Amino acid sequence: MRKRGSSPHTTHLRDKFTQYNREAGFYDCYLYWVNTAQTTDICEFMSRNTVIHSVTADDVAALAGVSRWTVNRAFKKDASISLKSKKKVLDAAAELGYLPDLLAAGLASDKSSLVSLLIDDFSNPYKLLMMERLTRILRTHGWGTILVNTVNNDDATDALLNASQRRVDAAILIGSRYDEAILTAALGARAVRKLIVFGRYSSHPDTISIGCDDVSAMNQIADHVIARGYQRPLFLAGPQTPSAHLLRQDTFLKRWSNQKQEKADYTTVGVYDPKAAYEHVCRVLGALNKNQWPDILVSENDAIAMGAIDAVRYHFGLKVPHDIAVTGFDNAPFADSPNYELTTYRQPISEMAEQLAEVLKGRQLTQKLNHFKGELIIRTSA
Amino acid sequence: MRKRGSSPHTTHLRDKFTQYNREAGFYDCYLYWVNTAQTTDICEFMSRNTVIHSVTADDVAALAGVSRWTVNRAFKKDASISLKSKKKVLDAAAELGYLPDLLAAGLASDKSSLVSLLIDDFSNPYKLLMMERLTRILRTHGWGTILVNTVNNDDATDALLNASQRRVDAAILIGSRYDEAILTAALGARAVRKLIVFGRYSSHPDTISIGCDDVSAMNQIADHVIARGYQRPLFLAGPQTPSAHLLRQDTFLKRWSNQKQEKADYTTVGVYDPKAAYEHVCRVLGALNKNQWPDILVSENDAIAMGAIDAVRYHFGLKVPHDIAVTGFDNAPFADSPNYELTTYRQPISEMAEQLAEVLKGRQLTQKLNHFKGELIIRTSA
DNA sequence: GGTTTTTTTGCACCCGCGTGCAAAACGGAC
């Protein structure tokens, strides 16, 4: 595709592009983009050029009259390079439409600037929000995000292997069911350099878990439920993975028994999926005498809460919160829809994602990675 | 990290791993995995080993007593290699826990086996479904998916540049607002080798668009609406991008006027977002005299339809479908929720994703990439 | 067994860039 660094080739490229140089603003926009990683009108820049790939640092070096390594430095911040040659290089690069090849860079430096994001659960709309934040914020810090689908639990290790083949800098788990075995596998094999559990507590050693302070959050919810005078809560729990340690559930139950001197009940839905929650709630409430019914369903997250509301409203024909109230957790998309008006707790995902970027950079600013404070959002569902 | 192919090093690795060999089933599982790309219990395999990275083909070659290139062939299907040496190599590889490095392979072969998936819209739950299918199916065909967030339109070109830096084999657009400029930029600059618009029609030349037969689909919806006897439809349109060519909208309007000898009305929501649709419907219907009200809202997709239903039900206090009916398109998550019970059209995304894989492999089996047939799903909303 | 055909194997060279170090250029003081 490209004859390497051959002088005629370079000359050819040069001829090809010099026609564009006369048009004003061309360089500026390119340089601006390179320097700031902001887009002004690169769009225009790109459409004017016909070959952007297969231009290597050698080509640029030849055109700029410097060595390849100087070209290199021009694109690397904090590199020792004189302003003069930096300008020369960037000019040449702009002329040729050169951009460093991240694949080669990754191979050479053993840093792929890629992370893989493992998700095992696409039925929870909250994941959409997490993906939006994570991809956006990680990219501003230079990381690409490989989305890995592990809906089958078996796939998870497979995916991890794949991740290791791609030399990702880290694997981020935002799933709900990952168990010890997977974590151990990933870490034991050093398939990934860093294993990060995001938005969820993990007690696994060597795993970095970034999440909000579930205890404080759940206590706020409990206090709210108590303050509103509810008497018979039923906690709807999600997947029972050992590493998550049932943190939200335990916290709620403990708080309740401390405050009310009586035990609160709970039931395990097992999946963070509105439909499953719907059916579970139908079954559980259906099996109960009316006088044993809860007056509030405290859900481990919004996905469950939504299913619960649907069940209360459509299966039993009752009113939320009048007959049975519901709380959630996450402030997922649709939580604010008029169908749900869910009282819930918002995790500060953006902050958490920023922290994640710091962790990836190796600067772990704080040890308190699981104590982000979010906010209780009170709507009409409870 | 690793001394390259040095004999003492290899011996060291060998020592390190031979202890595991005695345990039964170890090889088998590894070999099985390598050959079938299926996971049996690689999990266990991985956790037993402590170094999986930084084992190169050279190490394996040394251990197996063959050349590095033979090792290579053992991992490449359809390669010419004798069964005997393949076994030798795979045994050695299993012993060392070797896996080929995709980064290096990508650099050498100029195929990264990576695609980037550009999304500009995280508020439509349908995207969740598309991501699930695409990532899962592409992975079975060997591609990793880089998720690129382009919520800011400006970011799209930036993202495309980034994609080119990563040498992705293709960029897949599943956004809603990508306009000509971006497509042209991407193609003009050859920033990406292939530009694929998925789940949506694109008239742009050089762009491969894979989608269902919108015309046939929308006609089915129109016929259903007519058959049910609705008289005053209002079409709720999404973003007005030139390349999408308003296919669904035009189809519906045309069908209606052909069948009913009168024009149907439409209004432009502009975004595929339930909230925006909610407000838009409130505004539009609010400005109309009751006698001019539509009896059915035909929506360009489910995201809009959901917002429309919410507006009808909660803002105007009316019943769906009794007062105003609603149809959608996509059969997105939540379309079957009791809140919506949306009559909609399901696109065959799995089939489409398989077709995408074929396109990536360069075998474009059919020219009819925009004529997948889905199915009309009739629920209670219309 | 000798010869031809086919399969299998080995190898030089390349992919595009990073790293650490040594040489060169620069700049200021005398």
Next chain:
DNA sequence: GTCCGTTTTGCACGCGGGTGCAAAAAAACC
């Protein structure tokens, strides 16, 4: 102009594996 300290620049070598071809080995044939 010389000397010395400080930038700045150039370079050999490496990252791990892919490609096409030629040599070697195996198989087929007479």
